[in-house]
Amino acid sequence: MSFLDNFPTGRELIIVEIAGQQFAIDIMAVREIRGWSSSTRLPHAPSHVLGMVNLRGSVLPVIDFAARLGMGDSDPHAASVVIVAEIGDRLCGLLVDGVCDILTLSDGMLQPTPEVGDPGVREFVRGVITHGDNIITLLCMDAVIPPSEQLEAA
Numbered sequence: 001m002s003f004l005d006n007f008p009t010g011r012e013l014i015i016v017e018i019a020g021q022q023f024a025i026d027i028m029a030v031r032e033i034r035g036w037s038s039s040t041r042l043p044h045a046p047s048h049v050l051g052m053v054n055l056r057g058s059v060l061p062v063i064d065f066a067a068r069l070g071m072g073d074s075d076p077h078a079a080s081v082v083i084v085a086e087i088g089d090r091l092c093g094l095l096v097d098g099v100c101d102i103l104t105l106s107d108g109m110l111q112p113t114p115e116v117g118d119p120g121v122r123e124f125v126r127g128v129i130t131h132g133d134n135i136i137t138l139l140c141m142d143a144v145i146p147p148s149e150q151l152e153a154a
Contacts (some may be wrong), residue, residue, distance in 0.1 A: 009114075011105045014127075015136060016083065016096040019071040023096075024129055024138045025101065029085045033099060036080035050095060053082075060084065062093035068144060069124060089142050094144065103131065110138065 012022040039051030039062045048067040052059045062082060066074045074095055075081070082093040113125045123143045129136040 004121075007106055009105055012081070013103045013105065013138070015100040015103050016065075017100055018069065019066045020097075021071075022100060022134060022136045023070075024136050025083065025085070025154050026141065027102065029087060029141045030083045031086055031091065034082045034084060036076045036078075036082060036095065038076075039093075050125070053090075053093060055084065055093075058091075060091060060093050060154045062095060063144065065144075067095045067097050069139075085141060088147050090145060092145055103129070103136070105129070133136075 012027040012113070014027050014030055015022050015024055017023075033054075037053060039053045042049060042061075043053040047049070048064050050062045050064050052061050054060070064073055064074045066085075074094060077097075079094060079098050081099055082095055083099075084091060084093055109129050109131060110127050111130060113122055113127055124140055125136040126140045129138055
């Protein structure tokens with residue numbers, strides 16, 4: 001199976017900004033987009049876990065997406081949003097700097113992840129999208145919260 005099999009032409013992606021760069025998330029993983037609000041920290045949680053928020057009576061863990069991707073800690077601001085994503089059978093909130101667009105994949109846009117010598121890149125990057133003069137990184141959502149991490153909405 002090719003990486004293109006999971007992202008056929010016509011698939012819609014949400015483009016978000018993280019640390020000044022654009023990233024694509026499969027729209028099928030997104031349940032809602034919420035404004036940023038402070039979260040309650042969890043003792044001994046990984047550094048990329050900001051804490052938890054109340055999502056209509058359920059506890060939603062919130063992840064600093066920039067920190068999780070190895071791009072430094074975010075500094076939440078008024079335009080920051082939380083993407084409520086379903087990853088596997090878990091819900092989590094992903095803090096991003098903003099939502100830019102919705103993009104529909106067309107022929108020739110999606111390219112394989114470049115070889116950079118670090119296998120960790122392929123863990124998080126499904127491919128790259130060329131759109132005009134921009135390059136948008138298509139993220140592998142399964143790597144955001146690996147099955148070994150027990151974060152999920154209660």
